[in-house]
Amino acid sequence: MRIDHPARAAGRKVVVIVGAGFAGLNAAIRLRNEPGVHVILLDRRNHHLFQPLLYQVATAGLNPADIAVPIRAQFKDANNVDVHLGRVDGAMLGRREVSLRGGTDQIAYDYLVVATGAQHSYFGHDEWEPFAPGLKTVEQATEIRRRLLYAFEYAENEIDPEKQRDALTFVVVGGGPTGVELAGAIADISRTVMVADFRRIDSSKARVMLIEAAPRVLGTFPEGLSAHAEDDLRALGVEVMTNAPVSEIDATGVRVGDTWIRSRAVFWAAGVQASPFELEPAPPRDRAGRVKVNEDLSLPGFPNVFVAGDMALMPLVGVGKKGVSTGGAVPGVAPAAIQAGTFVAETILRDLKGRRRKPFAYHDKGTMATIGKSRAVAVIGRTQMTGFVAWCAWLFVHVYFLIGFKNRLGVMWTWVWSYVFSKRGARLITEREWQLDSEGWDGGT
Amino acid sequence: MRIDHPARAAGRKVVVIVGAGFAGLNAAIRLRNEPGVHVILLDRRNHHLFQPLLYQVATAGLNPADIAVPIRAQFKDANNVDVHLGRVDGAMLGRREVSLRGGTDQIAYDYLVVATGAQHSYFGHDEWEPFAPGLKTVEQATEIRRRLLYAFEYAENEIDPEKQRDALTFVVVGGGPTGVELAGAIADISRTVMVADFRRIDSSKARVMLIEAAPRVLGTFPEGLSAHAEDDLRALGVEVMTNAPVSEIDATGVRVGDTWIRSRAVFWAAGVQASPFELEPAPPRDRAGRVKVNEDLSLPGFPNVFVAGDMALMPLVGVGKKGVSTGGAVPGVAPAAIQAGTFVAETILRDLKGRRRKPFAYHDKGTMATIGKSRAVAVIGRTQMTGFVAWCAWLFVHVYFLIGFKNRLGVMWTWVWSYVFSKRGARLITEREWQLDSEGWDGGT
Numbered sequence: 001m002r003i004d005h006p007a008r009a010a011g012r013k014v015v016v017i018v019g020a021g022f023a024g025l026n027a028a029i030r031l032r033n034e035p036g037v038h039v040i041l042l043d044r045r046n047h048h049l050f051q052p053l054l055y056q057v058a059t060a061g062l063n064p065a066d067i068a069v070p071i072r073a074q075f076k077d078a079n080n081v082d083v084h085l086g087r088v089d090g091a092m093l094g095r096r097e098v099s100l101r102g103g104t105d106q107i108a109y110d111y112l113v114v115a116t117g118a119q120h121s122y123f124g125h126d127e128w129e130p131f132a133p134g135l136k137t138v139e140q141a142t143e144i145r146r147r148l149l150y151a152f153e154y155a156e157n158e159i160d161p162e163k164q165r166d167a168l169t170f171v172v173v174g175g176g177p178t179g180v181e182l183a184g185a186i187a188d189i190s191r192t193v194m195v196a197d198f199r200r201i202d203s204s205k206a207r208v209m210l211i212e213a214a215p216r217v218l219g220t221f222p223e224g225l226s227a228h229a230e231d232d233l234r235a236l237g238v239e240v241m242t243n244a245p246v247s248e249i250d251a252t253g254v255r256v257g258d259t260w261i262r263s264r265a266v267f268w269a270a271g272v273q274a275s276p277f278e279l280e281p282a283p284p285r286d287r288a289g290r291v292k293v294n295e296d297l298s299l300p301g302f303p304n305v306f307v308a309g310d311m312a313l314m315p316l317v318g319v320g321k322k323g324v325s326t327g328g329a330v331p332g333v334a335p336a337a338i339q340a341g342t343f344v345a346e347t348i349l350r351d352l353k354g355r356r357r358k359p360f361a362y363h364d365k366g367t368m369a370t371i372g373k374s375r376a377v378a379v380i381g382r383t384q385m386t387g388f389v390a391w392c393a394w395l396f397v398h399v400y401f402l403i404g405f406k407n408r409l410g411v412m413w414t415w416v417w418s419y420v421f422s423k424r425g426a427r428l429i430t431e432r433e434w435q436l437d438s439e440g441w442d443g444g445t
Numbered sequence: 446m447r448i449d450h451p452a453r454a455a456g457r458k459v460v461v462i463v464g465a466g467f468a469g470l471n472a473a474i475r476l477r478n479e480p481g482v483h484v485i486l487l488d489r490r491n492h493h494l495f496q497p498l499l500y501q502v503a504t505a506g507l508n509p510a511d512i513a514v515p516i517r518a519q520f521k522d523a524n525n526v527d528v529h530l531g532r533v534d535g536a537m538l539g540r541r542e543v544s545l546r547g548g549t550d551q552i553a554y555d556y557l558v559v560a561t562g563a564q565h566s567y568f569g570h571d572e573w574e575p576f577a578p579g580l581k582t583v584e585q586a587t588e589i590r591r592r593l594l595y596a597f598e599y600a601e602n603e604i605d606p607e608k609q610r611d612a613l614t615f616v617v618v619g620g621g622p623t624g625v626e627l628a629g630a631i632a633d634i635s636r637t638v639m640v641a642d643f644r645r646i647d648s649s650k651a652r653v654m655l656i657e658a659a660p661r662v663l664g665t666f667p668e669g670l671s672a673h674a675e676d677d678l679r680a681l682g683v684e685v686m687t688n689a690p691v692s693e694i695d696a697t698g699v700r701v702g703d704t705w706i707r708s709r710a711v712f713w714a715a716g717v718q719a720s721p722f723e724l725e726p727a728p729p730r731d732r733a734g735r736v737k738v739n740e741d742l743s744l745p746g747f748p749n750v751f752v753a754g755d756m757a758l759m760p761l762v763g764v765g766k767k768g769v770s771t772g773g774a775v776p777g778v779a780p781a782a783i784q785a786g787t788f789v790a791e792t793i794l795r796d797l798k799g800r801r802r803k804p805f806a807y808h809d810k811g812t813m814a815t816i817g818k819s820r821a822v823a824v825i826g827r828t829q830m831t832g833f834v835a836w837c838a839w840l841f842v843h844v845y846f847l848i849g850f851k852n853r854l855g856v857m858w859t860w861v862w863s864y865v866f867s868k869r870g871a872r873l874i875t876e877r878e879w880q881l882d883s884e885g886w887d888g889g890t
Contacts, residue, residue: 046598063508076641083644085598153491153530196521199528 002097002106007038007080015348016098016109017041018088018277020048020071022337023309023344024115030345032078036352039081040107042088042098046070047138052334053398054135055178058144058267059185060193068138090278093302111304111348114277114291115341118310118332121273121288128249132268135178144267148186151265152194155201168206169263171254173246174270175212176219177369180229182269183210184372187236192373208238209263211256213245213270218369218377220331225377228386232371246270272332274311286313290329295359297344306344309337317359330362339363368394447542447551452483452525460793461543461554462486463533463722465493465516467779468754469560471786477523481797484526485552487533487543491515492583497779498843499580500623503589503712504630505638513583535723538747556749556793559722559736560786563755563777566718566733573694577713580623589712593631596710597639600646613651614708616699618691619715620657621664622814625674627714628655629817632681637818653683654708656701658690658715663814663822665776670822673831677816691715717777719756731758735774740804742789751789754782762804775807784808813839 005014015031017024020043028041047068056062075081089099091114097106120134133143148170155167170190172183187208194203210217210233216226217233217240230240241256248255253262274289283291283299290313291299297314299305308314314330330336343360350357366380368390376390385393450459460476462469465488473486492513501507520526534544536559542551565579578588593615600612615635617628632653639648655662655678661671662678662685675685686701693700698707719734728744729737735758736744742759744750753759759775775781788805795802811825813835821835830838 046594063510065508070642072642079644084602085595086602149491150530157529157531197515197517199524 001104002108004108005038005040005082008108008110012036012038012080013110013348013352014108015039015111015113016107017113017115018091018098019043019115019117019275019309019311020045020083021051021115021117021309022334023117023311023341024113025071025074026338026341027113027115027308027345028081028341029074030342031348032075032081034080034349037080037111037348040109041071041075041081041083042086043071043083044085044087046072046085048074049138051136054138054141055181055185057138057141058135058148058182059189060145060149061185064138064142088277090280091305092280093299093305094281096304109304112306113341113344114279114305114307114311115309115337116275116277116311118272118274118288120268121271122268123271125249128268131249131251132173132254132266134268135182144182147265147267152198152201152203152206154264156198164201165207166253166262167264168201168203169209169261169265170206171209171211171261171263171266173211173249173254173266173268175210175214175217175240175242176269177367179210179212179269180217180233180369180371182267183208183238184233184236184370184375187233187238188372191237204237208236209241209261210238211241211244211246211254213243215243217242221367221369221377221379222384225379225384225386229369229371229377232375232377232386236372272310277311279305288313296347296357297340297360298347306347308340308344312340314340314360314362317361330360331367333367335365336362366393366397368397370394446549447553449553450483450485450527453553453555457481457483457525458555458793458797459553460484460556460558461552462558462560463536463543464488464560464562464720464754464756465490465528466496466560466562466754467782468562468756468786468789469558470516470519471783472558472560472753472790473526473786474519475787475790476793477520477526479525479794482525482556482793485554486516486520486526486528487531488516488528489530489532491517491530493519494583496581499583499586500626500630502583502586503580503593503627504634505590505594506630509583509587533722535725536750537725538744538750539726541749554749557751558786558789559724559750559752559756560754560782561720561722561756563717563719563733565713566716567713568716570694573713576694576696577618577699577711579713580627589627592710592712597643597646597648597651599709601643609646610652611698611707612709613646613648614654614706614710615651616654616656616706616708616711618656618694618699618711618713620655620659620662620685620687621714622812624655624657624714625662625678625814625816627712628653628683629678629681629815629820632678632683633817636682649682653681654686654706655683656686656689656691656699658688660687662687666812666814666822666824667829670824670829670831674814674816674822677820677822677831681817717755722756724750741792741802742785742805743792751792753785753789757785759785759805759807762806775805776812778812780810781807811838811842813842815839 008014015037017028020041025048028039031037031039048071050067053067057064072083075083091098091112097108099106119136122128133140135141151167155164158164170186172179190206191204218226218229233240244256246254246256249266253260254266285291291307293307293312293314294300295315295317297306297308299307310332316328316330339362347357366378368376368378370376374388374391376394378385378390378393453459460482462473465486470493473484476482476484493516495512498512502509517528520528536543536557541554544551564581567573578585580586596612600609603609615631617624635651636649663671663674678685689701691699691701694711698705699711736752738752738757739745740760740762742751742753744752755777761773761775784807792802811823813821813823815821819833819836821839823830823835823838
């Protein structure tokens with residue numbers, strides 16, 4: 001059934017936004033209460049997720065609900081925004097329709113914003129996923145938390161020192177910001193929170209490895225900061241391996257070059273690819289599956305269709321206010337997606353007013369990554385920061401972005417508290433029954 | 446392999462405690478740092494759960510981690526307590542051993558405390574469980590939350606008014622304190638939090654039904670309070686059906702007498718039975734599976750084996766300090782389990798000092814149940830309370846009991862905040878993929 005929203009008959013433009021991540025949510029926020037448009041925001045989740053702090057959920061520092069906000073809550077006072085929970089199959093651009101429920105329903109649009117984001121890429125080895133979960137969703141974060149906490153419990157119950165050592169070997173694959181933050185946080189809790197909890201094992205002897213195929217971690221940062229981050233990681237007790245491509249992962253460990261690392265807790269932070277959302281006709285995509293878009297983020301040939309955020313290969317038109325064209329692509333970070341979402345909304349509003357479109361100018365507000373507790377590296381414009389100063393900057397930026405999250409004070413409190421006092425309030429293993437059954441108590445007292 | 450803890454050779458008594466609920470945890474807390482004993486505390490979960498507030502997790506008021514505390518965290522400074530995550534199969538009383546891992550390992554004990562608690566009973570209809578989850582574990586609470594929140598999303602997407610109405614019919618089976626609190630909270634959030642969130646449905650028209658087989662709700666309370674609670678529930682918009690035994694539950698609804706109530710969100714709070722923990726030789730149990738124990742909570746014929754909490758049929762020896770024998774059984778409530786756990790620990794310590802055992806004297810500190818926001822009924826001694834006064838008493842008691850929970854201030858803040866401002870911070874649907882696939886977006890805009 002084709003669904004034509006009554007707003008169209010009333011002369012308003014229907015904007016269908018697929019995905020309520022940073023790009024889609026901010027596009028909808030910019031359009032809320034604008035009289036000329038009606039927005040239909042579709043997502044398969046009921047919540048928008050503050051992904052930059054997802055590693056804190058994975059390491060028991062924050063609750064899932066601390067960094068997830070119901071999408072509806074953002075639009076309760078906006079009569080021109082409909083929020084719908086559901087899976088969208090794809091879009092037929094020629095007919096100006098998105099397709100739902102396996103093609104039985106279609107929603108007509110005047111403008112389409114595709115912002116379905118990215119997911120993990122195992123570089124053609126999808127069979128690795130069960131052994132090395134990624135960190136993109138709440139469910140994945142609680143699964144990593146479960147494996148992490150369970151490893152300590154398992155080791156405590158184990159008599160065989162070799163098996164104990166294997167259980168306490170944590171491997172993070174991928175040395176980008178997520179991998180660095182995850183490895184740092186695991187090393188941090190092993191050396192602080194966990195130490196007092198266990199009787200038979202010395203959790204501070206847990207081995208935390210960060211494995212990166214490229215010659216250095218944080219490849220998008222200046223070389224000096226990469227080196228600084230590696231030093232900081234080593235100071236925390238993380239073994240950093242660079243030039244180390246992974247060639248095999250199974251339930252018992254990881255193969256890196258000629259070395260087999262025995263581990264039951266491998267986490268994947270190595271690659272992303274654009275979501276497989278289907279557009280008909282299919283536009284050109286790059287190797288990472290990102291859709292190539294014009295400078296105004298519209299799809300070539302379809303000025304009423306925009307692709308924004310991690311789903312798009314957004315051309316880097318200018319940096320800062322100088323607008324110097326530098327070539328290359330806008331990085332796949334949260335601030336870029338937020339800016340792109342807002343930009344697309346503003347472009348639609350310009351269209352309605354008959355104004356000329358502008359190219360998307362990405363304002364680089366800086367890049368940063370934390371390393372364990374109270375250390376970070378940051379690049380803000382030409383300024384490079386390290387150590388505690390960088391960490392304070394990082395904290396400030398995250399407080400700033402969390403604004404809009406309802407319970408931000410509570411979250412900040414939980415989080416600062418857990419950082420300062422080395423507590424982890426969310427140390428909760430929620431079980432999957434089958435895993436409990438198959439891996440339950442493992443002897444020894 | 447039989448595991449004989451070295452503490453025994455050193456002349457200390459090994460106390461094995463199975464289950465870290467209110468009874469088991471408090472027994473271990475009473476014994477921590479006592480020089481004469483070594484405690485092995487076994488649980489299949491890594492966390493102790495504050496079950497009286499579980500309905501708040503189910504209705505998105507609190508996070509799971511707010512009411513769950515890692516068991517280990519209670520014993521980090523107690524060298525005489527070992528905590529182990531694992532499933533225990535049962536105990537062979539003649540050999541003084543508990544059995545693990547399907548019988549391949551045994552732990553020897555001098556004293557055994559069985560405190561494995563209770564689980565839901567479907568009165569011989571276990572096939573109802575998938576359609577009517579209970580509320581005993583964190584996983585069940587998040588499942589109820591998922592079904593509850595999803596029902597509103599489904600209804601919002603649905604065009605057919607009949608299906609919409611079915612989706613917004615919530616049925617709670619069982620009118621004890623859990624059922625009353627759950628039904629009240631569902632009615633409350635439907636009328637407050639949800640109203641602003643949805644565009645097409647009027648969430649305040651959601652139908653919330655509380656179904657009780659007996660002639661009145663809160664059967665263990667005085668009749669006047671039951672009537673008061675029913676009035677409070679009706680004022681909140683809950684339809685209370687008494688004398689209404691359920692005869693059938695499936696994916697589409699519930700049969701009550703001759704009436705078929707169409708509902709896709711049925712929750713079970715009707716019956717409990719003792720956990721099926723196996724004792725060899727098998728002791729007599731009552732109809733609810735509870736083990737009959739002596740006045741000192743020991744098992745007849747086995748003075749070194751205690752059963753405490755919901756697993757036990759504990760004889761009611763005295764009420765208050767007067768110690769008048771009244772017959773009957775100690776009620777299955779948290780304060781009783783806490784007292785029983787502490788009592789058992791003290792009995793063991795008396796044994797070690799060669800003192801005579803005493804009978805367990807349950808001190809009834811009162812019973813209470815909340816009804817929605819800011820109303821409750823309570824019996825404290827001879828005093829009966831209702832309305833806001835009772836709710837304040839209820840709040841005070843829960844604050845008091847939450848002491849020992851690390852982040853109690855944060856929890857109280859979250860919770861008072863959500864009560865006062867009608868917000869629900871934990872409105873998070875975490876999906877099971879298969880359910881999302883099979884029930885995804887359902888048309889209409």
